[in-house]
Amino acid sequence: MTQKTILNETHRALGAKMVDFGGWDMPIHYGSQIDEHHQVRRDAGMFDVSHMTVVDLAGGKVRDFLRHLVANSVDKLQKPGKALYTAMLNPQGGVIDDLIVYYMSEDWFRLVVNAATREKDVAWITAQAAAFDVAVRERPEFGMVAVQGPNAREKVVGLLREEDRAAVSKLLRFSAREAKTTEGVDVFVARTGYTGEDGFEVIVPEAQTVAFWNALLAAGVKPAGLGARDTLRLEAGMNLYGQDMDDSVSPFEAALAWTVVLDEGRDFIGRAALEAQQAAGVPRQMIGLVMDEKGVLRHGQKVLTANGDGEILSGTFSPSIGKAIAFARVPAGEPGQVRVDIRGKEVPVRVVKFPFVREGKIQGGI
Amino acid sequence: MSEIPGDLKFLKSHEWARVEGDGKVTIGISDHAQGLLGDLVYVELPNVGDTVEAGNACAVVESVKAASDVYAPLSGRVVEVNAALADKPETINEDAYGDGWLFTMEIDDADQLNELLTPDDYAELLEDEDH
Numbered sequence: 001m002t003q004k005t006i007l008n009e010t011h012r013a014l015g016a017k018m019v020d021f022g023g024w025d026m027p028i029h030y031g032s033q034i035d036e037h038h039q040v041r042r043d044a045g046m047f048d049v050s051h052m053t054v055v056d057l058a059g060g061k062v063r064d065f066l067r068h069l070v071a072n073s074v075d076k077l078q079k080p081g082k083a084l085y086t087a088m089l090n091p092q093g094g095v096i097d098d099l100i101v102y103y104m105s106e107d108w109f110r111l112v113v114n115a116a117t118r119e120k121d122v123a124w125i126t127a128q129a130a131a132f133d134v135a136v137r138e139r140p141e142f143g144m145v146a147v148q149g150p151n152a153r154e155k156v157v158g159l160l161r162e163e164d165r166a167a168v169s170k171l172l173r174f175s176a177r178e179a180k181t182t183e184g185v186d187v188f189v190a191r192t193g194y195t196g197e198d199g200f201e202v203i204v205p206e207a208q209t210v211a212f213w214n215a216l217l218a219a220g221v222k223p224a225g226l227g228a229r230d231t232l233r234l235e236a237g238m239n240l241y242g243q244d245m246d247d248s249v250s251p252f253e254a255a256l257a258w259t260v261v262l263d264e265g266r267d268f269i270g271r272a273a274l275e276a277q278q279a280a281g282v283p284r285q286m287i288g289l290v291m292d293e294k295g296v297l298r299h300g301q302k303v304l305t306a307n308g309d310g311e312i313l314s315g316t317f318s319p320s321i322g323k324a325i326a327f328a329r330v331p332a333g334e335p336g337q338v339r340v341d342i343r344g345k346e347v348p349v350r351v352v353k354f355p356f357v358r359e360g361k362i363q364g365g366i
Numbered sequence: 367m368s369e370i371p372g373d374l375k376f377l378k379s380h381e382w383a384r385v386e387g388d389g390k391v392t393i394g395i396s397d398h399a400q401g402l403l404g405d406l407v408y409v410e411l412p413n414v415g416d417t418v419e420a421g422n423a424c425a426v427v428e429s430v431k432a433a434s435d436v437y438a439p440l441s442g443r444v445v446e447v448n449a450a451l452a453d454k455p456e457t458i459n460e461d462a463y464g465d466g467w468l469f470t471m472e473i474d475d476a477d478q479l480n481e482l483l484t485p486d487d488y489a490e491l492l493e494d495e496d497h
Binding site: 028033295319343 | 433452
């Protein structure tokens with residue numbers, strides 16, 4: 001049974017082309033995904049991300065629980081509102097999901113996890129939480145709108161009541177706080193996103209989500225679909241769960257080593273496996289690719305390197321660069337002259353650092 | 367959806383053919399097809415002089431979303447390709463039945479045109495797909 005967000009009818013009225021995305025009926029674009037992409041890079045666009053799963057954790061030992069559950073260290077979260085990107089691993093070190101942890105108070109942390117992995121995530125978190133006496137509560141009664149782009153924050157702030165504007169304007173990156181709109185609606189505003197642009201992700205009670213969306217629309221924020229979201233996040237060098245990593249891939253093989261903290265004495269799930277992998281040598285690596293020749297890199301294409309074959313994970317045409325870009329998983333070591341097999345033809349590609357694009361700018365070396 | 371020009375013939379797989387006279391036929395993809403694909407970013411065309419066979423893949427159109435084979439509606443020899451698409455593939459999105467043509471071919475056997483769908487048949491097929 002396909003699920004619908006509260007904005008489903010709104011998307012259709014705006015002329016969206018709808019597709020199935022992990023069991024959800026979601027807009028892929030409202031006309032042109034390339035226009036929507038540029039809209040976010042240059043001004044402000046909004047995405048319905050109400051399909052994502054909000055999970056609240058409550059109890060006296062939530063921090064201890066998260067020290068055990070996730071590979072990044074929640075001890076980095078010292079000021080209320082601060083957020084952390086992390087992976088949660090299985091005992092083999094494979095990624096169960098990637099998520100954002102928001103520290104609101106010592107007895108309340110909020111998680112936002114992927115939609116497609118909702119059931120397995122909630123089951124896993126709940127099972128692990130029992131030993132810590134932490135209450136795990138899914139919050140399906142919320143909608144969520146990601147407003148992204150250089151002008152996005154100002155558009156959102158304009159919808160808030162006077163007394164919350166200064167505080168929300170001053171939110172640091174990867175921080176969140178609660179606020180009220182001019183209509184008195186309680187919202188949770190986080191300076192996070194999945195586009196490589198500045199902006200907010202706003203959690204709104206479901207009953208007020210349509211009105212909130214329409215107020216943004218009236219303020220000049222244009223709707224953008226999952227198509228643009230995918231090209232924006234790949235340009236920004238951000239992984240997509242299920243495509244760039246999954247249960248069988250460790251964070252070291254998915255360019256997520258920066259999210260793993262092997263701090264003294266913290267026994268998080270998957271740690272032993274990661275340490276063993278590190279000691280033995282990580283067999284595979286994730287690299288960024290740019291293709292100067294015409295064509296498009298796609299998921300599943302074979303990648304040929306000096307150390308053996310790999311494959312394209314996420315691949316797309318980058319609207320900002322005007323060339324194809326991709327993540328690929330290939331054998332460890334210096335890859336040498338890399339080629340991609342496109343319909344039987346070996347096309348040369350360049351190995352580059354990512355992000356490919358950040359805050360409207362193509363990065364050096366791309 | 368835009369009007370389907372009456373002088374075209376179609377394949378079920380959304381290619382169109384327009385008879386230009388002198389045994390020449392221009393080939394493209396339908397407006398419906400470009401709509402399904404979304405923003406086109408790359409087109410791989412056959413070479414002038416290539417022999418193509420009806421029903422075989424002879425070109426590729428790629429959007430941000432997907433790559434799609436283009437099947438030759440007819441058998442014959444490629445005599446001209448729309449080189450302007452290399453820099454402006456989005457022309458297909460803007461004008462699928464006009465400036466967004468892919469290539470022109472010479473056909474020996476005009477009878478094969480009778481195998482193709484009329485604009486009405488094609489329109490009906492699209493309606494059925496929608497239901």
